[in-house]
Amino acid sequence: MAFIEIQNLRKTYSNEADCVIALNRIDLQVQEGSFLGVMGPSGSGKSTFLSILGGLCHPTEGKILVDGIDLYSLGSEKRADFRREYLGFVFQSFNLIPYLTAQENVMLPLAVKNLPVKQKRELANQVLGRVGLSGRIKHLPSQLSGGEQERVAIARALVNSPPLILADEPTGSLDTSTSIEIMDLFDQLNEEGQTIVMVTHNEENRPYFDRTILLRDGAVADDQNRAPKKMAQVG
């Protein structure tokens, strides 16, 4: 069985007047270790797709299994536990907590875990080292550049060693060179075996994905696999 199994996923929003179909019967399987890009114009349902995959928002119909766990058969508190253990979120606008230092922000997912504080700190410092921020652990988000804040957000997503990272437009508010740095970082994590699902509309990110699906009007309009990077480099 694939790592992520999406079966007949449907999501509609209804308001008084009409019913908006955000996602229309999506079937998708994602293998462990892949770097999936979800692209499409705005309004195509990318964000809804990611919220549902992240266990934040109930689908109208259909099933999502991650690592064999049927997400929406879990209660809401259990789903919170699932998010903590299985997912790392990287949000578009970093979403760091302004009154916590880089280190504290990274430790957030560990805050409700029963670990010695020292160990939590070590874990946080370790991932901050991995994203190249060893020197900035005591800084508040407001004292960091955009790229650095993004790295803190990535470190926060990694700290719990989750099997799956969900990234929503992570380069959306970064300049080109910083974007490249960040995408290189994601690429490096993927090389190390990390499964990543990234929502973006930035075509420049496309070469990094080893599979790209295109959403249009809530349905999969295109699904392309790219030859594995290493083989491509050899070729």
Place this chain on the structure above:
Amino acid sequence: MRLETIAFNNLRRRKSRMAFLVIGLMIGVATVVTLISLTNALTADVQHKMENFGANILITPQSDNLSLSYGGIALGGVSVDQQEIRQADLTKINTIRNNRNISAIAPKVLGAVQAGSDRVMLMGVDIDQEFHLKRWWTISGQPITQENQLVVGASVATKLGLTAGSSLSVNGENFTVSGVLQQTGSQDDQLLIGSLPTAQRLLNKPGVVSLVEVAALCADCPVEDMVNQITAVLPNVDVRAIQQVVKTRMHAIDQFRTFSLAIAAVVVLIGALVVFVTMMGSVNERTREIGIFRALGFRRSHVMRLILLESAVVSLLAGLLGYLVGLSTAQAILPFMTEHNVNFHWNPLLGGSAMLMALMIGCLASFYPALHASRLDPTEALRAL
């Protein structure tokens, strides 16, 4: 990093909101502490006054036409022996059940004597007991130490031209005026005061007293019970409680207490409302932040605990500050409400109660905001997602 760390850092780095919360709650706690301290101090003051005020039980000979005051003096001349109280019986008072509450038993004998060319009233007293009871007596000169000494009331002293050290002939015996009683405004001003045995001899009333004042020591001890107990051991006398002054004073304090409680309730309610509104605003302002927490895998209960933890910290701080401020305020106000110096002391019980009260109000007022926060839809909270 634990939930506490998040709460503390939030409070530490958003000082202005925390200050607002603390002040809102602190004013409430301080008001309550002030009012309670004042009421307690005033009650203690009355108690203290009562103890100084002296007698609150009066024992007089059984008679229909006796007045309760020293007006009884008038009866001295017409008194009949069996109507007088026998001094020997007074020891029975010490056998009553509430005898521990008795601080003084002051017997006196009253009668008219010839002092020089004038007739004046002589009161024989048990020197120790009487001066213990009448702490407001101020004597220019010395109190009585010997049999042949007298203290004279201010009016008598003026009338007879006496000062401390003067000598005076009473019923033909020579006495020295050891001191003059300063103006009291009571019948005491009209009296010669001597020791009980001397007066009994001069008045020819051996072993007999005209009236007894008894001081019972506490504000709320059962004076009526004690009256009944004394009546039981001294069947042939009139025993009455003088409660009027105390009752009036206690009544005023009770009214003040009720009034205080009403004010305190209103202020506490306002404090709770301030906490509620501020916490609600804070939660709404932190919608996005709470969404992040939820997305990162915080349970609803974790979010709730986080908010309640913050309000608990704020409340405890407000409770402590409120206690300190309230106590200082009470200390500042008290001199305007009573002439006595009531010594204030740290009251750990009041302090603990203040903290507990603050904690309860803070947490109750934050409960709904916390619940609201925990129910926020994480996708709503993270609109960017």
